[in-house]
Amino acid sequence: MSASLDALVQEALTTGRIAGLPGGHFVDGRFQPSHSGARMDSFDPGRGTAFASFAAGDTADVDAAVEAGRRALKGRWRDLKPAERGRILQRAAALIGENAERLAVVESLDSGKKLVEALGDVRGAARTFEYYAGACDKLHGDTMPLGRDHFGMTVHEPVGVTAHIIPWNYPISTTARGLAPALAAGCAVVAKPAEQTPFTALMLADILHQAGLPDGVCNVVTGTGREAGAPLVSHTGIDQITFTGSVATGIGVMQAAAPNVTQLVLELGGKSPVVVFADCNIEAALSGMMEAIYENAGQICSAGSRLVIEKSLSETFLAHLTERVCALTLGHGLTNPGMGPVNSAAQLAKIEGMVASAVERGAKLHTGGARAEGGALGQGWFYQPTIIEPSSSSDAIVQEEVFGPVLTVQPFESEEEALALANGTSYGLVAGIYTADFGRAHRLARDIDAGQVFINEYFAGGIEMPFGGNRKSGFGREKGLDGLKNYTRVKSIAARISG
Structure with a gap:
């Protein structure tokens, strides 16, 4: 500094x-x-x-x-x-x-x-x-x-x-x-x-x-x-x-x-999917996923809050992703930690309630799932970076915007299933796609209902790129x-x- x-x-x-x-x-x-x-x-x-x-x-x-x-x-x-x-x-x-x-x-x-x-x-x-x-x-x-x-x-x-x-x-x-x-x-x-x-x-x-x-x-x-x-x-x-x-x-x-x-x-709002295929550059997808959901403690309308991932890659990818998530440090924003607090006590309570309800309905926690307290965190409003796999794609944790550091996991076996999952909410703000197949990337970019699509990098572009959503994401x-x-x-x- x-x-x-x-x-x-x-x-x-x-x-x-x-x-x-x-x-x-x-x-x-x-x-x-x-x-x-x-x-x-x-x-x-x-x-x-x-x-x-x-x-x-x-x-x-x-x-x-x-x-x-x-x-x-x-x-x-x-x-x-x-x-x-x-x-x-x-x-x-x-x-x-x-x-x-x-x-x-x-x-x-x-x-x-x-x-x-x-x-x-x-x-x-x-x-x-x-x-x-x-x-x-x-x-x-x-x-x-x-x-x-x-x-x-x-x-x-x-x-x-x-x-x-x-x-x-x-x-x-x-x-x-x-x-x-x-x-x-x-x-x-x-x-x-x-x-x-x-x-x-x-x-x-x-x-x-x-x-x-x-x-x-x-x-x-x-x-x-x-x-x-x-x-x-x-x-x-x-x-x-x-x-x-x-x-x-x-x-x-x-x-x-x-x-x-x-x-x-x-x-x-948004409930944006990040679609990851087995042929992707795994390092790029992992880095993009971390930024997509844990930047600003996940409080981003265009956050990549849904990992839609090919089943053959799912176990390996989630193991690496969980390791990175567990290594994130939490702290006051001015100290430049791995992740800062959420904005308010009300927002913290909302996140906590949505995750707890999903777990009660049978969702599997890969990591996180609770407030982060004690030590240097003091009385601040911190929530653990979370990865959760719901029992159903119709579960509220998939369908509703959490607006916090909570990533849901949805495995798929075919391109058609990936597209159906990507379009499977009432939102249409942003989507991400990670694949080495040029044709597949652009087919999905064409068919996903979203105002903005990123290919092989999340949050790509800048002020030059128009931004906005479809359906309940606005107009x-x-x-x-x-x-x-x-x-x-x-x-x-x-x-x-x-x-």
């Missing part, structure tokens, strides 16, 4: 806090307290104790943020040339890089994830703004051949004020993934980060302001989903909503948006140039040019 990073880590580990964190909402270009004066605590998952407080917003704060966004749409932001919008986003990317270490320490302390993972997320956020900075002046329409007497064209207009509901598992990544394309398209934004992880969204809004974003273009309101999120998604001044979270909450967002006919992008696409389309509306113009 650099000296500055080491000092930040030591400050957090020694004092249990980070000095200078923003405490208010970011509205109309400045930090300000809630109208009610209410505040909430944010907890360090590695210790299970509060380390900071922040503003607890409600309808009045949401109203102020939306009004600021609507004013900004009629001001200097509207008149900036696309190239100048791009320069602002490029400066923001540079400032994220300059503040990467502080952002990463705050992200790790707030979410519980390993510091090295948080650093990767911050670098990804910088890259996201860099990518969309380059797209600002390339978002253009088309012309249509209407004949000699007419001229037809389309124009991409910013959709207006966009709302962004940010989850707790990837706070800075998801904030950047929504805000950067919305700003590139010329929108104003209001973000509501999860109440468990508010700080990097606030810091990012401040960075954007430092980069030259006019007042009111980027606003962040903190608080609970009930008090701040619900009035945001039902607000008549919101023109578009990007939501990342659970299926149940996503359905509620759709219902709240319906009376205003507000357009939506929903990125919901719409983020990232890539497709992500820009969420934040524009197309206007068609037809003109008669001869008498």
